[in-house]
């Protein structure tokens with residue numbers, strides 16, 4: 089008789105986005121005349137940039153001719169893309185990352201979920217609270233998180249690092265020493281960023297305690313402030329303690345195209361064992377590569393035209409972010425994020441819980457956001473709005489909220 093991995097049974101239901109969808113559907117069925125504006129989901133809306141479309145078309149044509157057809161991609165990904173990444177994302181920022189330290193993948197969600205496989209189940213993880221749920225849930229699946237306290241919504245063997253207004257939504261070094269530290273900056277859901285000096289403290293801490301940092305930089309392209317690092321490898325000593333996850337989803341609109349990469353420096357070791365060799369083994373065994381066509385599209389992101397076009401798209405979203413941030417601040421809300429990130433994090437007014445504010449906004453402004461409590465216990469009483477809508481809808485949503 090087979091047995092299942094019963095760690096899966098420990099997972100509390102992920103009702104966040106399905107509950108949101110159910111509530112929105114029920115409301116729009118009862119009020120079909122109302123125009124609902126959705127600023128809840130973290131998906132992009134702008135079409136792919138022209139230079140990316142050209143690269144896709146060209147690569148599709150290549151696949152139709154025997155001389156230029158491509159089958160399985162090389163294990164680490166095509167060199168043309170890894171070289172473009174090295175030059176633009178690392179060398180240009182003074183970071184010495186080699187092309188063979190980059191593993192191309194189909195996105196940061198899979199990598200952020202799979203990376204825990206190369207670590208012992210004895211490791212203790214530390215996460216920001218609130219947090220992108222994938223980090224915790226995949227460690228639950230692996231049996232690394234202990235038991236769940238449904239009342240407090242926490243796992244017994246996870247170290248939670250609260251990110252609240254008091255600490256400017258930046259985690260403090262934990263009292264208990266973790267083995268694996270998940271950091272994501274600019275942050276989803278709070279939209280906060282940390283300075284290079286702050287990140288350096290984490291790198292120094294990890295090197296001192298022998299922890300590894302898994303650094304999710306999926307929103308790097310939204311950074312606008314000078315002292316905010318674009319990659320953890322800007323920090324001294326990071327190559328000895330940090331893995332970096334990157335995505336083409338939010339900088340270039342690849343959410344439906346799928347492309348990302350993970351950086352594991354060769355000097356990142358546990359005793360004599362390099363994590364690079366473990367991930368190379370895992371990648372080669374379980375993954376057969378992002379499509380050639382998509383990797384060519386990724387290369388186009390780094391072309392002069394591609395860079396200019398995606399800069400415009402990011403500016404479009406950040407204009408929305410600014411509008412939300414300033415409009416809500418002006419209306420008396422406590423708001424943060426939105427400067428180095430497409431996410432705006434606001435405190436629900438008048439002592440409302442996250443879900444009470446969700447209902448209030450849906451019913452009175454016909455605007456949909458995401459309740460902060462869905463990202464962890466410290467997200468309670470907070471609310472996330474995203475800048476990924478159209479400018480017109482964003483303006484209308486803010487005006488409706490201001491009138492409440």
Ligand SMILES: Cc1ncc(COP(=O)(O)O)c(C=O)c1O
Nearest residue numbers: 195196197220276306335337348
């Ligand atoms: C923090 C963070 N990491 C990773 C991802 C997933 O990125 P990808 O589309 O590359 O899988 C997201 C998507 O919303 C995210 O918010």
